[in-house]
Amino acid sequence: MFRRALRSLAALSLLVFVSGAQAQAISYVVLKDKTFYVELAETEAAQARGLMFREHLAPDRGMFFIFRDEDMRAFWMKNCFISLDIIYFDKSFQMVSAQTNVPPCKTPACPSYPSSAPAMYVLELAAGTADKLGLKPGDKVEFHR
Template identity: 30%
Template sequence: MTPALWGRAWHGLAWLALIVVLGAGQAHADDGLPTADLTVGEQTLTIEIAATERSRRVGLMHRDHLPGDHGMLFVWARPAQYGMWMQNTRIPLDVAFINADFTITNIATMTPHSTRIHEAKRPVRYALEVNAGWFEAHGIGAGDRVQDLERVLGRSD
């Protein structure tokens, strides 16, 4: 192999290694988030808790799958009309916006890779993302209270 050909091959391998490393970092951006079991209605979800600016920004981006009994809870310090979007999110999700007394204000279904913002109808402190259709399949809607959230937040809020 000539030095020029060897240099091009090495350059290509270096780029491939960089792409693999960066891709792996994005796919596992959720590592290290606190988790808890949360009862919603009569169903139990294993949730990851996104309570920092970075974890809320990344959310469920770059994932190819979310198990049916899993979700992500977004926690903010003070109530506001927060919005969610699906940029870089590959799986269809529902988001339930939850106010400070743990009542669901509204639920939105979100499409993968969309930049459309889905907003809480009233000020909320929490949002719960699950696979699209999960809330409807379990008969959970606006006005329902997530009573178990108080217990979960006692450990993480």
């Protein structure tokens, strides 16, 4: 009985990710054979909020932004307390560019970090991850909802 309850709790913890007071299903991406559990940013509100006000991001966690179309993208680090890698992917899930080791913005005027080609998906991971994985343009990300 205890083992079954423990397994149920473990399964539930894999299905739900608590972000502030909001719970959402966990999705994951696979990049260079490494799995990252990601929060999805599909709405304008979620995309604007991104990873603001976070003080920590585990090495196997991130945020995956899904846009309606492929276009030039630019991100900034306003109210972000952690350094990130911002990785841009086209509609075919191929990496087009990355901004790595992007520092938090500590001034009122924050710089933006653009893609170098049109992107439809953006993955934010802990700073240094892209370099550790040896990411380069053309690498593919697998998205699992």
